[in-house]
Amino acid sequence: MTTWLLEHSAGSERCDRRRYQACSLDMAPSSPDPLLDGFSEVVTAVAEAVTPAVASLRLRGAAGSAVVFTHDGFLLTNAHVVGTATGGRVDFADGTGSEFRVIGTDPLSDLAVIRALGPTPAPAVLGEASSLRLGQLVLAVGNPLGLTGSVSTGVVSGLGRSLPTRSDGNVRIIDDVIQTDAALNPGSSGGALATSDGSVVGINTAVAGIGVGLAIPINDSSRTIIASLIADGRVHRGYLGLAGTPVPLPPIMAERLGRDSGLRIVEVVSGSPAAHADIRVGDIALTVDGQPISSAQQLQRLMVARPSLQSLSMTLLRKGALVDVRILPTELAAAA
Numbered sequence: 001m002t003t004w005l006l007e008h009s010a011g012s013e014r015c016d017r018r019r020y021q022a023c024s025l026d027m028a029p030s031s032p033d034p035l036l037d038g039f040s041e042v043v044t045a046v047a048e049a050v051t052p053a054v055a056s057l058r059l060r061g062a063a064g065s066a067v068v069f070t071h072d073g074f075l076l077t078n079a080h081v082v083g084t085a086t087g088g089r090v091d092f093a094d095g096t097g098s099e100f101r102v103i104g105t106d107p108l109s110d111l112a113v114i115r116a117l118g119p120t121p122a123p124a125v126l127g128e129a130s131s132l133r134l135g136q137l138v139l140a141v142g143n144p145l146g147l148t149g150s151v152s153t154g155v156v157s158g159l160g161r162s163l164p165t166r167s168d169g170n171v172r173i174i175d176d177v178i179q180t181d182a183a184l185n186p187g188s189s190g191g192a193l194a195t196s197d198g199s200v201v202g203i204n205t206a207v208a209g210i211g212v213g214l215a216i217p218i219n220d221s222s223r224t225i226i227a228s229l230i231a232d233g234r235v236h237r238g239y240l241g242l243a244g245t246p247v248p249l250p251p252i253m254a255e256r257l258g259r260d261s262g263l264r265i266v267e268v269v270s271g272s273p274a275a276h277a278d279i280r281v282g283d284i285a286l287t288v289d290g291q292p293i294s295s296a297q298q299l300q301r302l303m304v305a306r307p308s309l310q311s312l313s314m315t316l317l318r319k320g321a322l323v324d325v326r327i328l329p330t331e332l333a334a335a336a
């Protein structure tokens with residue numbers, strides 16, 4: 001008969017058929033589930049690779065997480081974690097730590113860059129969120145509720161989500177936000193969302209409800225923002241002074257352009273660059289500098305990508321006719 005051992009906190013004791021029915025089974029223990037074993041191996045490997053690069057942040061009564069992403073001590077976190085602080089304390093899972101200073105914050109993308117004033121572990125590898133697929137395995141690594149180096153698993157449960165942000169009266173929509181069911185809690189913000197190859201594809205930012213977490217994606221837009229924060233401590237955004245909404249194009253124009261939608265202008269701020277360029281409510285924006293436009297998010301990305309604020313061309317559909325205008329964006333902060 002196979003002998004089974006039942007583990008207790010006080011030690012091990014031999015079980016028999018009088019106490020546990022399972023002990024009366026005259027059979028060998030079943031072999032481990034190869035699928036579960038493989039899953040465990042993946043999770044363990046990613047945790048071992050990513051956890052050392054994820055730090056616990058402490059600053060003026062607040063707490064959160066951050067991810068080392070360069071060899072010279074730069075860490076990525078959320079702007080709402082940093083707030084208005086200029087520095088604080090960063091601690092790593094291996095017990096090391098140091099003070100840090102804030103390099104730059106961008107509330108409109110909810111990203112911030114800080115720099116440790118002491119040695120840091122090897123950086124995590126930043127991946128590319130645009131390659132994510134629904135159902136893909138992801139791991140959230142952070143310091144929820146002050147529990148350093150915590151790992152939770154889940155899947156990509158939604159893609160292309162939008163998250164509104166606000167700063168100094170300006171409202172922006174963060175697009176392509178990642179939704180996951182990996183457990184997130186207070187303190188997880190600023191931590192890493194990693195894929196099975198150990199790449200960090202998102203910075204955990206919010207708990208939207210039970211089983212629903214959101215992460216800022218690592219993509220071309222966020223890389224531009226991160227580079228600007230390191231170089232200048234802030235993000236330069238162009239301001240046009242207009243608001244728009246996607247609309248279907250008339251069939252003839254859709255066939256001519258080879259696409260179905262454009263961006264209808266629903267508001268033009270008085271005295272703004274858009275007003276000076278004679279852009280009018282009811283116009284449909286088709287292209288900006290030759291690039292097709294059909295959403296406010298596309299326009300936002302272009303404004304982040306133009307730090308030098310050169311003039312740009314815009315093609316509009318106005319009362320059935322194509323109209324070309326030139327517009328000179330101003331600095332968003334100055335406009336506010």
